[in-house]
Amino acid sequence: MTFPWLKGHGTENDFVLLPDHDGTVHGDLDPAFVAALCARRTGLGADGVLRVVRSAALDVPEAAASAGEWFMDYRNADGSVSEMCGNGVRVFARHLIDAGLVPADAPVVVGTRDGDKVVTVDGDQLSVDMGGYDVRGTSKVEVDGRVWEAQDVRTGNPHAVTFVDTLADAGTLLRAPSYDTATYPDGVNVEFVERVADHHVAMRVHERGSGETRSCGTGACAVGIATALADHALDAAGSTTYRVDVPGGTLNITVEPTRVVLAGPARIVATGEMEWIA
Numbered sequence: 357m358t359f360p361w362l363k364g365h366g367t368e369n370d371f372v373l374l375p376d377h378d379g380t381v382h383g384d385l386d387p388a389f390v391a392a393l394c395a396r397r398t399g400l401g402a403d404g405v406l407r408v409v410r411s412a413a414l415d416v417p418e419a420a421a422s423a424g425e426w427f428m429d430y431r432n433a434d435g436s437v438s439e440m441c442g443n444g445v446r447v448f449a450r451h452l453i454d455a456g457l458v459p460a461d462a463p464v465v466v467g468t469r470d471g472d473k474v475v476t477v478d479g480d481q482l483s484v485d486m487g488g489y490d491v492r493g494t495s496k497v498e499v500d501g502r503v504w505e506a507q508d509v510r511t512g513n514p515h516a517v518t519f520v521d522t523l524a525d526a527g528t529l530l531r532a533p534s535y536d537t538a539t540y541p542d543g544v545n546v547e548f549v550e551r552v553a554d555h556h557v558a559m560r561v562h563e564r565g566s567g568e569t570r571s572c573g574t575g576a577c578a579v580g581i582a583t584a585l586a587d588h589a590l591d592a593a594g595s596t597t598y599r600v601d602v603p604g605g606t607l608n609i610t611v612e613p614t615r616v617v618l619a620g621p622a623r624i625v626a627t628g629e630m631e632w633i634a
């Protein structure tokens with residue numbers, strides 16, 4: 357059986373897109389198949405999979421509640437499900453526009469397991485209103501025997517944001533940092549943040565289900581929120597913007613009291629028809 361696929365990325369957080377408009381091609385999307393597709397040496401290689409499916413064709417409550425025609429069925433590289441992917445939803449919207457599945461001149465509503473997200477396009481920048489966030493307490497994360505305090509920030513999915521002197525402190529990140537399983541019973545994405553200048557930071561991330569990646573949109577939002585709060589930077593209008601450099605590029609994060617907006621480039625780089633024979 358052959359089926360369509362695309363490859364895309366947002367600041368080098370890369371995805372295989374699987375158009376499955378009526379949910380008839382990939383069934384429930386087998387986690388083992390996702391992991392095989394994403395494998396860097398033996399598959400196509402990706403940080404995750406974005407299944408492109410009509411909300412009406414997917415039997416999950418968030419799809420039933422969505423006002424958007426299209427639902428981003430997101431999976432991590434190990435096949436696990438996550439609630440949200442900030443870079444993924446921007447790449448997803450890029451595809452919908454390029455493929456003529458939505459009008460190019462209007463905001464794109466995308467259903468996700470974290471609720472509907474609205475993506476707008478301005479030149480090569482795609483911005484997504486990520487909606488509300490939740491700042492909780494702190495816990496510890498550990499890498500190679502070094503322990504840091506981490507801020508618990510929820511941007512649809514769980515994040516532990518750690519400020520370090522230099523990003524090299526995070527070591528090779530070949531294995532997941534240790535974290536407090538009572539705080540994060542479902543696992544966590546861990547961000548390491550180095551200050552660069554006023555309203556400008558750099559980060560590395562170890563993603564739950566995908567390992568170290570070159571960028572993480574929800575993670576950059578969590579970093580923007582944690583840094584803005586640490587800096588008491590919300591201005592009189594209650595809004596501030598941080599530049600967040602990731603290994604794969606630059607994202608801009610606007611933090612407001614009740615929502616966060618993620619902006620950056622998102623590209624489709626290849627498209628084709630696949631026969632999976634592995």
Ligand SMILES: N[C@@H](CCC[C@H](N)C(=O)O)C(=O)O
Binds near residue numbers: 369566
């Ligand atoms: N890279 C994504 C986040 C993907 C989900 C994450 N690994 C999780 O399990 O929560 C992004 O751009 O936000």
